[in-house]
Amino acid sequence: KAGVTQTPRYLIKTRGQQVTLSCSPISGHRSVSWYQQTPGQGLQFLFEYFSETQRNKGNFPGRFSGRQFSNSRSEMNVSTLELGDSALYLCASSFLGNFIGLASPLHFGNGTRLTVT
C-alpha cells in the first residue's frame, strides 16, 4: 500500500505570494490532518478534515486554509506569505471509519519544506 504522499517536497516562494500544498492519504483513509513544524518547535496543529468536512482547526490566522476532496486528497493554501511561514508542513492520514473518535494509527507524509524569502 502506498504511504502518504505530499507534494511538492520543496518550495521557495517570496513574501506576499500564495502557495498550495497537496496531501494524498493512504487509500481508504478518510481523515487528513495538517501540521506546521519550525526548527526547534513541536508540531503545531493547523486543521483536520474528515469526509470533506473540516472537523477541527488550530490557532492559525485566516491566511491558512484547507480543503478535502471526495477522494480524501487534501490541499492546504497559505495566502499572502510571510517570512515566518517558512517551515516544514506535514500531513497525516488515518482510517477513522464512520466515527472520528474511533482511534486508529496516524501515518505521516515526508512533508513539504516551504521557504519564504
Next chain:
Amino acid sequence: KNEVEQSPQNLTAQEGEFITINCSYSVGISALHWLQQHPGGGIVSLFMLSSGKKKHGRLIATINIQEKHSSLHITASHPRDSAVYICAVRHMDSNYQLIWGAGTKLIIKP
C-alpha cells in the same frame, strides 16, 4: 498549563540503559499516540493506546486512564533510538481533536 505534558524535555543516556519517557494529560481522551521523529526524518507512529500495555520489540507503552498518564519505555537502548518522541491524545470533549505534547529529545551515547 498545557493539556498534554511530556517529561523529560531532554534525555541523554548511555547505550544499554532502560529509558522511560512520560506523558500526562488533563483531558478526557479516546486514544493516546506515541510517535518517533528522527533528526531530519519523517514521523513514525509507534503505538496507539486506549488502555493497558503494548509491546513492540524493545519498546513498551503503557497507559493508566484513571491517572491520565502514559509511559514509553525503551529496553536495552541503542544509539539508533536517538530521536524525538512525541505523545498525542484525541481529546473527547473537543471534537476528538489531536492535542500534541512538545516532545522528548532522546540521545543515546555509544
